[in-house]
Amino acid sequence: MKILVTGSAGFIGNHVALRLLERGDEVIGLDNLNAYYDVRLKEARLARVIDRAGFLEARVDLEDRAAMAAIFETHQPDAVVNLAAQAGVRHSLDDPHAYIRSNLDGFLNILEGCRRHPVRHLVYASSSSVYGTNTRMPFSVKDVTDHPVSLYGASKKANELMAHSYSHLFGIPATGLRFFTVYGPWGRPDMALFLFTKAILEGRPIEVYNHGKMQRDFTYIDDIVEGVIRVLDGPPRPSEAGAAPHRVYNIGNHTPVELGCFIDVLEAKLGKKAVRNLMPMQPGDVPATWADVEDLQRDHGFQPATPIETGIDRFVEWYRQFYRVE
Numbered sequence: 001m002k003i004l005v006t007g008s009a010g011f012i013g014n015h016v017a018l019r020l021l022e023r024g025d026e027v028i029g030l031d032n033l034n035a036y037y038d039v040r041l042k043e044a045r046l047a048r049v050i051d052r053a054g055f056l057e058a059r060v061d062l063e064d065r066a067a068m069a070a071i072f073e074t075h076q077p078d079a080v081v082n083l084a085a086q087a088g089v090r091h092s093l094d095d096p097h098a099y100i101r102s103n104l105d106g107f108l109n110i111l112e113g114c115r116r117h118p119v120r121h122l123v124y125a126s127s128s129s130v131y132g133t134n135t136r137m138p139f140s141v142k143d144v145t146d147h148p149v150s151l152y153g154a155s156k157k158a159n160e161l162m163a164h165s166y167s168h169l170f171g172i173p174a175t176g177l178r179f180f181t182v183y184g185p186w187g188r189p190d191m192a193l194f195l196f197t198k199a200i201l202e203g204r205p206i207e208v209y210n211h212g213k214m215q216r217d218f219t220y221i222d223d224i225v226e227g228v229i230r231v232l233d234g235p236p237r238p239s240e241a242g243a244a245p246h247r248v249y250n251i252g253n254h255t256p257v258e259l260g261c262f263i264d265v266l267e268a269k270l271g272k273k274a275v276r277n278l279m280p281m282q283p284g285d286v287p288a289t290w291a292d293v294e295d296l297q298r299d300h301g302f303q304p305a306t307p308i309e310t311g312i313d314r315f316v317e318w319y320r321q322f323y324r325v326e
Helices: 011-022 039-047 065-075 096-116 151-170 192-201 221-232 259-270 294-300 308-323
Strands: 002-006 026-031 055-059 079-082 121-127 174-179 206-208 246-251 276-278
Touching: 002 011, 002 065, 011 026, 011 039, 011 221, 026 039, 026 065, 065 096, 079 096, 079 221, 096 121, 096 151, 121 151, 121 221, 151 174, 151 246, 174 221, 192 206, 192 259, 192 308, 206 259, 221 246, 221 294, 246 294, 259 308
Parallel strands: 002 026, 002 079, 026 055, 079 121, 121 174, 174 246, 206 276
Antiparallel strands: none
16 A cells, blocks of 8 residues: 555654555655754654655655645655654643644644545544543543643644544544553653653663652553554444444553653663652642553454563663664
8 A cells, every 4th residue: 555654754654654554555755854852863753765666755744734735736745654643741831732733733734635645544642631521430431531631632632533533524444542651662752761761871860750659651662563563454434323434443462561660661771870859749740651552463463462561671671782882
């Protein structure tokens, strides 16, 4: 297939683009390489795919309506994997307009492209952040998600509603994936594992929120990619009752881990103890996440299963090699 992958210089998008190229698909990799974090890391990710057969780079802003229309008109993709977004829960407190531009205006441009140039399947990134104040564990896609506690979470919930409406109105097969705390090699520098590793190796204290009692369903990047590919290859169909061809799945490890224990494993892999600066809960955070992946397993025969010991070991190996530190 010819697949438009947005966020192709980003953490998840780059891994997905590489996997699609390896199996023989054509990839139009769209990214604006913005400066939300170190552009050199994004350029290094992009270097993994840019010279491969079947890859075409498109340096475009998702919110640029005319440019996005031209991408669809010119390339006529068979499918779209939308992984571009303004990420980060805490950053949404500082720059809310960035989330509206990228996550809402930008996503609307994706939907309009799929409407004007019909695709076999639109797969798009949602987030566990949509669950907000939900306290029922594990989080199920059947749970009510009307109370997000961050603008980032609200924007992702809006994406699900927007996609459902376009799917209903225009018959676009669409699937939203609620990712749970993705980590691994080539990860984002604003995520906990990256921040902790850098600080520990440099002998600086780490900030541990909720006094280390936070629980997260850490999900390794290779599992995320496998889930994305399987879902991409199995687009939803309208039900006999006339429901829209739109589905939403959780993708998580189904194994919540306390942050303090996560740091213990990282210390063991680094061979160095952390100086832990225990902090209260931050605005926009939730105390725990836990993915119910029953629907993903039932419909696509897959659920993530990489233990944190394996995932952290692979991340540390990559980090030492990429940044040339001992």
